[in-house]
Amino acid sequence: MAAAGLGVKAAPFTYAAHALAAVAAVLVLVWCVHFRGGLALEAQNKNLIFNVHPVLMLIGYIILGSEAILIYKVFPKLNHDTAKLTHLILHAIATVLGAFGIYCAFKFHNDSGIANLYSLHSWLGIGTISLYGIQWVFGFVTFFFPGAAPGVRRSALPWHALFGLFVYVLALATAELGFLEKLTFLESGGLDKYGPEAFLVNFTALVVVLFGASVVVAAVTPAHVEAPQGYAAIPVS
Numbered sequence: 675m676a677a678a679g680l681g682v683k684a685a686p687f688t689y690a691a692h693a694l695a696a697v698a699a700v701l702v703l704v705w706c707v708h709f710r711g712g713l714a715l716e717a718q719n720k721n722l723i724f725n726v727h728p729v730l731m732l733i734g735y736i737i738l739g740s741e742a743i744l745i746y747k748v749f750p751k752l753n754h755d756t757a758k759l760t761h762l763i764l765h766a767i768a769t770v771l772g773a774f775g776i777y778c779a780f781k782f783h784n785d786s787g788i789a790n791l792y793s794l795h796s797w798l799g800i801g802t803i804s805l806y807g808i809q810w811v812f813g814f815v816t817f818f819f820p821g822a823a824p825g826v827r828r829s830a831l832p833w834h835a836l837f838g839l840f841v842y843v844l845a846l847a848t849a850e851l852g853f854l855e856k857l858t859f860l861e862s863g864g865l866d867k868y869g870p871e872a873f874l875v876n877f878t879a880l881v882v883v884l885f886g887a888s889v890v891v892a893a894v895t896p897a898h899v900e901a902p903q904g905y906a907a908i909p910v911s
Contacts, residue, residue, distance in 0.1 A: 684747040687892035691744065694885035695737045701878040702732045709871045715778070724782035727775050728852065732882070734771030736845055738764055739806075740889045743842065750897035762818055765810050772803050795851040802848050805841045809834070839893060846886040853879040 706713060706725040713729060714722035742764035745757050752760075776799060783790050791797065816822045816830055857875045861867050 682895055684892045684895045684897050687888045687895065688744055688748050691740060691885055691888035691892055694881055694888060695740065698878060698881045698885055699733050699737060701874060701881060702728055705871070705874055705878060709874065715781075720782055720786045723778055723785065726778040727782070728856070730771050730775030730778065731849060731852070735768050735775060736849060736882070736886075738771065739768040739842065739845070740885070742768060743838070743889060743893050747892050747895075747897050758817065762810075762814060765806075765813075769803070769806055769810055772806065776800070776803060793851075793855060795848060795855045798844065798848040798851065802841060802844045805844070809838055809841055813838075835893075839890060843886070843890065846882065849882055850879055853882075 706729050710721060710725050711719065712722055713725050715726065717723060742761050745752070745761050745764065749757060779796075779799075780790055782788070791800070813834055816834070817827055821827070822830065853875055857865075857872060861872065865872060
């Protein structure tokens with residue numbers, strides 16, 4: 675998966691990804707807490723329940739999942755088994771938080787008498803979290819426990835990495851649809867189309883695009899141009 679021919683290292687893109695992740699996390703919290711009134715799992719104002727959804731999906735699911743992807747590039751000299759375990763754990767936490775974020779969206783809809791699963795955003799959301807879970811189980815069984823034969827692991831590794839990036843990009847696309855859908859609903863309800871909240875939501879979505887692009891580029895470029903690193907080679911015996 676390393677694009678060694680590009681002649682660039684992953685490090686600048688990992689720095690950019692972390693900076694953009696911090697900005698995106700702050701922006702989504704400002705939106706949901708300052709503009710939308712806060713976060714709650716139980717409240718008379720059901721919108722507070724919904725607010726948990728974008729926070730968890732962005733910070734807990736996409737950003738944490740990005741950290742799992744970048745672990746091999748951020749710490750290229752880290753012991754391979756330690757990096758693999760960290761990769762596995764971070765993805766597991768991201769999956770759980772993502773699933774809970776989806777639960778909060780369903781809870782908001784059910785408590786508010788709103789239909790479920792009627793939009794492309796919701797369809798892609800369910801599909802993406804399902805593929806994410808399948809990818810995690812496949813990685814666990816193949817590379818962690820019980821572990822496939824070395825030849826099988828070596829053959830499966832590039833496909834695992836490629837499919838993982840596909841699911842990641844799908845998650846980013848789903849998030850962008852979510853921002854668009856929510857902002858459209860708010861503007862239909864009277865929110866100023868050129869007001870500060872509308873600007874914040876659009877800007878947050880733009881930051882997420884740049885963040886995701888940084889992660890993908892970092893994932894496919896080598897940690898070192900001279901000696902590309904990332905996923906360690908799997909021994910034959």
